[in-house]
Amino acid sequence: MADAAVAGYAEALLAVAAAEGDLSAVEDELFSVAQAFRSNDELRSTLADGDVPAARRLQVVDDLLDGRASATTSALVSMVVGAGRASELPAIVDAFLERSAASRNKAVATVRAAVDLTADQRVRLAAAIKTATGKDVEVRVVEDPSVLGGVVTEIGDDIIDGSVRRRLNQLRESFR
Amino acid sequence: MRNRLIRLLAAPLIALVGLVALAGPAAASGESVGACMAHVLEHEAHGELDEHLLHDEAVQDELEKCFSAPNPILPEVNEIIWGGAAFLILLVVMVKKGFPAVQGAMDARAARIAADLDEADQAKQDAQSVKADYEARLADAKAEASRLIDEARADAERVRADLVARAEADAAGIRERAAGEADAAKAQAIADLRAEVSSIALGAAERVVQSSLDAEVQGNLIDAYIDEVAGANG
Numbered sequence: 001m002a003d004a005a006v007a008g009y010a011e012a013l014l015a016v017a018a019a020e021g022d023l024s025a026v027e028d029e030l031f032s033v034a035q036a037f038r039s040n041d042e043l044r045s046t047l048a049d050g051d052v053p054a055a056r057r058l059q060v061v062d063d064l065l066d067g068r069a070s071a072t073t074s075a076l077v078s079m080v081v082g083a084g085r086a087s088e089l090p091a092i093v094d095a096f097l098e099r100s101a102a103s104r105n106k107a108v109a110t111v112r113a114a115v116d117l118t119a120d121q122r123v124r125l126a127a128a129i130k131t132a133t134g135k136d137v138e139v140r141v142v143e144d145p146s147v148l149g150g151v152v153t154e155i156g157d158d159i160i161d162g163s164v165r166r167r168l169n170q171l172r173e174s175f176r
Numbered sequence: 177m178r179n180r181l182i183r184l185l186a187a188p189l190i191a192l193v194g195l196v197a198l199a200g201p202a203a204a205s206g207e208s209v210g211a212c213m214a215h216v217l218e219h220e221a222h223g224e225l226d227e228h229l230l231h232d233e234a235v236q237d238e239l240e241k242c243f244s245a246p247n248p249i250l251p252e253v254n255e256i257i258w259g260g261a262a263f264l265i266l267l268v269v270m271v272k273k274g275f276p277a278v279q280g281a282m283d284a285r286a287a288r289i290a291a292d293l294d295e296a297d298q299a300k301q302d303a304q305s306v307k308a309d310y311e312a313r314l315a316d317a318k319a320e321a322s323r324l325i326d327e328a329r330a331d332a333e334r335v336r337a338d339l340v341a342r343a344e345a346d347a348a349g350i351r352e353r354a355a356g357e358a359d360a361a362k363a364q365a366i367a368d369l370r371a372e373v374s375s376i377a378l379g380a381a382e383r384v385v386q387s388s389l390d391a392e393v394q395g396n397l398i399d400a401y402i403d404e405v406a407g408a409n410g
Contacts, residue, residue: 113398114394115395118395121402124406125398128402128403128406131405131406132405132406148382148389149385149393149394150400151397151402160405164397168378168381171378171381172378175371175373
């Protein structure tokens with residue numbers, strides 16, 4: 001039921017964004033909102049709290065995105081939060097991105113790194129992933145200081161972990 | 177039998193001794209001095225009693241005799257006759273009546289004594305029987321007591337052996353558990369120490385890595401990662 005709802009909202013977001021004609025910008029903004037939602041517990045708990053009135057939650061969304069996102073993105077986030085699906089917003093955004101990429105015959109590669117990748121690095125990384133997996137991917141970078149250094153790439157269920165954090169964990173395991 | 181013969185001879189002998197001893201007084205008491213003197217004077221006076229007669233020496237001698245005691249041994253004949261008859265009568269009565277009565281009493285007494293002796297023997301035998309029975313019971317009681325003591329001793333020995341075996345088993349279990357706990361504690365201490373050391377070392381390493389990860393190093397790490405991914409299938 002939850003998966004069906006996520007899929008339905010993802011389809012709706014994709015249809016609205018495509019209709020508004022600024023799909024690429026909406027994808028980037030929704031991806032940023034979803035990452036902020038994942039990393040901020042207070043924001044997530046506030047928007048997902050059923051006891052908080054819907055008007056209050058929508059006001060929080062407006063305050064958060066005002067001036068930082070397009071009107072389409074704000075409307076889509078407000079739609080999801082107003083419908084009481086705030087806790088599922090990251091999953092809905094992931095499904096939206098996957099469908100959007102699939103419409104272009106591509107997959108989404110979520111890349112987590114301590115620092116942002118340059119445009120050149122993103123292009124070379126996409127080419128390298130295509131070489132390694134045979135898939136055309138759209139690289140979406142998440143800055144994650146816990147990685148310390150290097151990169152962790154997630155393509156669906158596949159994970160390519162080249163982070164310093166992994167090497168430190170391997171070192172920790174070797175001590176045991 | 178011999179006692180009976182002695183008793184038969186003793187009776188006449190006692191009677192004869194009594195006759196001789198009592199004859200004198202019996203004779204002396206038969207005639208008084210006055211009667212004796214009257215009889216002498218009557219015999220000498222021949223019917224004519226005067227004062228000359230009393231001066232006659234022959235008469236005085238006869239009168240003097242009246243003052244002398246009669247024969248103490250020989251009684252008067254008639255007394256002997258009466259005394260002998262009485263003695264014989266008494267002897268017959270004694271032999272016919274007294275002696276059997278005495279004999280019967282003595283026989284009865286002898287029988288009673290014999291019965292008493294038999295009774296005493298019987299009592300003695302009964303006492304010996306009771307004593308034997310008592311000794312037998314005492315022996316049984318001693319044997320039973322000895323058996324009970326032996327059983328108690330065997331039980332005590334068995335209980336002691338059980339307790340010793342149980343104590344030894346408990347001690348072995350305690351030693352084994354203590355050894356196991358000591359080994360576990362040792363292993364845990366080593367693991368804790370190793371974890372602590374590794375945590376300290378990893379913390380230090382992480383700090384060193386973070387301090388050394390400047391923008392250039394980060395870019396190099398990302399490039400190296402891209403090359404590694406690209407070369408994974410190559």
